Amino acid sequence: MICVLSGGTGTPKLIQGLKEILDSEELSIIVNTVENNYFSGVYVSGDIDVVMYTLADMINEEFWYGIRGDTFITNEFLEEIGCPEPLRIGDRDRATKIEKTIRLSEGYTLSEIVDIQKNKLNIKSKIIPMSDVDSDIKIVTDMGDLDFHDFLIDKGCEPKVLDVVYSKVPPSDQLISTIEESDMVIIGPSNPITSIMPILSIEGVKDALKKKYVVAVSPIVGKSPVSGPAGQFMNALGYEVSAVGIAKMYKDFVNCLIIDNQDKYLEDEIKTILDDVKITNTMMKSLEIKKDLAKFITDLNK
């Protein structure tokens, strides 16, 4: 069984590759929940939904958010009546969010709800929210403390990031056991600060990882992230924005770091931090490349 730590949009692309080459039962995805929040009265667990829609072959690959071919009738009418949504939610996408909201209010845990939904969508892989307890994430900036969403959307990532702070939450019931039962853990190429670190910071996760064969894929290629604001966050926390910075962040519990062909020149420097570095194409611009990267990673454990 292969366990993947996921968040944002980088890792879901790798999951597309993994699901092509593995039996879906062999894949378990642990997902960041630190950005979960209520928008327009519905509970939005963005990172979980992206994973769910990806595994169900429903993901909108243009935005890596929401359902492919979804309509926006409610969203547009809200705009029309002068109550624009802070997040653009599609009509089908809203249904899965409404179900989560209702079931949460009925006392189901997020883990239970995700399980119900992924079964209904015929997903055989496990999807494990990192925690069933909501956490706050705050981006401390030169324009004050901002919610992640405010920083990302309202402020367009403009403010200078000084720190990233999130509340400590307990692991969901299956988080640690899923890592323990896996043959290999993949830390996907997601934002290390806002997607991966929240999972790693949960009690017991790093210890569980240290006993496993862990491969990380660097989300930084060259001097910048493949997508998103990871660079600003890494800078703020004192890491250089490069695969070297990633190696430093992950060195205590990662056995092998995969870096992109473009970063081959960093191989020797990274080897002073981490024993094992592998080099391949990590720019997942086609399903073929995603599958190749998935195979490259899973072959490391043979």
Next chain:
Amino acid sequence: MICVLSGGTGTPKLIQGLKEILDSEELSIIVNTVENNYFSGVYVSGDIDVVMYTLADMINEEFWYGIRGDTFITNEFLEEIGCPEPLRIGDRDRATKIEKTIRLSEGYTLSEIVDIQKNKLNIKSKIIPMSDVDSDIKIVTDMGDLDFHDFLIDKGCEPKVLDVVYSKVPPSDQLISTIEESDMVIIGPSNPITSIMPILSIEGVKDALKKKYVVAVSPIVGKSPVSGPAGQFMNALGYEVSAVGIAKMYKDFVNCLIIDNQDKYLEDEIKTILDDVKITNTMMKSLEIKKDLAKFITDLNK
């Protein structure tokens, strides 16, 4: 200014007629809120929305519920993922319900929210919720106490009604003054027990009505209501299901009762209860009939 007490679907049909023959500024609608409740995580003020959509020329006249031509994409996807909605909510209709839910959670009163929405929909008439405080309505039946919605939809109005009980709520800010400022009050042909009585039972309403010229339109024609379960409720509370029963219920504060041509034979009996009875066509099967009835009523005050 003409003030109408409304609920359900009978009175909105009359409102369609009234808005054709009056300046919309001259029309104020006081609306029952006793059945308001949360469904699928959104606040549903059914009777208010019907009035709002009717005044905005958006009402779905097939069901007298929701918006004409609305789609049901979220509703259908909720069904597909195994989370069917207890109420079928359309995509545009959901937007107005989401806005109400959000604004209620932000501390707006229902009256303020309805005002915002009706202005946005270019409605010049006033729409006054009877109360800004939520009330419970319970249908006491031989199958136990039921919510109104459970009785109506889940149980298909089957159980024998023994009593109807609702909690006492204070008037909204504009309820009494709207009656006081009106030249005439029309009690529309809505369910007298579940739509009209909740308004009448609010402190100060009957006293305000006694000082006004009040015309009621009987919702009962022959031995049964034109639509809906009013008959069962009237029976349970000891009123005969006929225009005579309506006259007995309303006699203390109504100056004139309008009954349908078919009930002409009841005229003498009703005159022993109420001084003034008028007879006309109240079966509002076309816009022409709605306008004729509206004109017939408003002419009574000239």
